Amino acid sequence: MTQPFPFSAIVGQAAMKRALVLAAVDPSIGGVLALGDRGAGKSTAVRALAALLPPIRAPEGCAYNCEGEGGCPACGEAPRKTRARPTPVIDLPLGATEDRVTGALDIERALSHGEKVFEPGLLARAHRGFLYIDEVNLLEDHLVDLLLDVAASGENVVERDGLSVRHAARFVLVGSGNPEEGELRPQLLDRFGLAVEVTSPRELSERVQVIRRRDAFERDRAGFVAAWRGADGKLRRRILAARERLGEVETSDAVLEDVARLCLTLGADGLRGELALMRAARALAAFGGEARVTRAHLREMASETLGHRLRRDPLDETGAAARVRRGIEETVPA
Structure with a gap:
């Protein structure tokens, strides 16, 4: 393989x-x-x-x-x-x-x-x-x-x-x-x-790093994979620990109200947006080893969970990401 x-x-x-x-x-x-x-x-x-x-x-x-x-x-x-x-x-x-x-x-x-x-x-x-x-x-x-x-x-x-x-x-x-x-x-x-x-990397140093690592991988796959096995193993253990912790992460009623209020403000279709945002924020908290979901987690995951669910507004030429950021500042301030 x-x-x-x-x-x-x-x-x-x-x-x-x-x-x-x-x-x-x-x-x-x-x-x-x-x-x-x-x-x-x-x-x-x-x-x-x-x-x-x-x-x-x-x-x-x-x-x-x-x-x-x-x-x-x-x-x-x-x-x-x-x-x-x-x-x-x-x-x-x-x-x-x-x-x-x-x-x-x-x-x-x-x-x-x-x-x-x-x-x-x-x-x-x-x-x-x-x-x-x-x-x-x-x-x-x-x-x-x-x-x-x-x-x-x-x-x-x-x-x-x-x-x-x-x-x-x-x-x-x-x-x-x-x-x-x-x-x-x-x-x-x-x-x-x-x-x-x-998007493709915009920084020169990042592009050089991409070329360097890809070239090293193609020259010696086994050696390159072995060199990164420890980092991948550490990340795998974090994922397993987060899975174990997920059921214990507290999601308060106040957080759920923030989730629903943000989705209402943005006009997100259906209820999948609320569920995705709640679950993503909880997974982020579990992955970070935290005991409860906070507004910081909601703010971090709002764009990824809601941006693609927004209806197109012919009177608003701003992109979905900008609309989500604006909605966050209005309804879920830091």
Whole structure:
């Protein structure tokens, strides 16, 4: 297996890296969208995440990444022993067919043995992990609709070719793309808990550092990965500690009122914005080792959780980020 670039070795891109780490701390935040310049490290960061994430436990040979509690299409109803395996980070190619995504009849076994056997798709492989879509803004509409259905229910249902299969499909959706090449459908945009803008480094020293590290990685992958293994291991331990601490972080009624007031002020559609902001702020507090969510956490995460949910106002030419900052100063002062 090709070794990915170490997550800790990525230069800059603090907002994108933080968003991915918080999604790893609390997957219920709802996924990460990274939009911006080509060649700015979006795909590199997502693929680096695979080596950073703590393992999951699943029965050996289970293609559905189930938890071994029974009810899995592959493992049956009885509980099974589990083993550690890497957290899945699965790529969804733009040209993928619906059968490849959802799963379908295993044609080879049907023709050679006359058996109707379901072959799991990408959604099964991504269960309890991350599903990554590069150039997500170019994804075909029928796949967007499919992903929206599965993301809402947490379950993939396939009924065709004489098969009826139902399996859990809960994953963190991660998308990247360049907005200049096409806009994202609002329905899919709203499914991402966090959205960050990614730009190429503007400082000369940062650009030189990017070149130096990438060149070192390509010359000696094993040596470069080994040199950064300690930093990645430290970050992995922080993620695990934050997961353990997450349920104990206090979110007071005053903080919830701040969340709701800010979303009302900004006119954010629906209630997903409130939930994403609350969960992201709580994950940030847990990752920082803090016992309670404060206004400082809300202010830090407001732009990433709310900016992409704002309606376009023809009378207000300021960008979403500026509108969020203005709303923060009005409703959640420091």
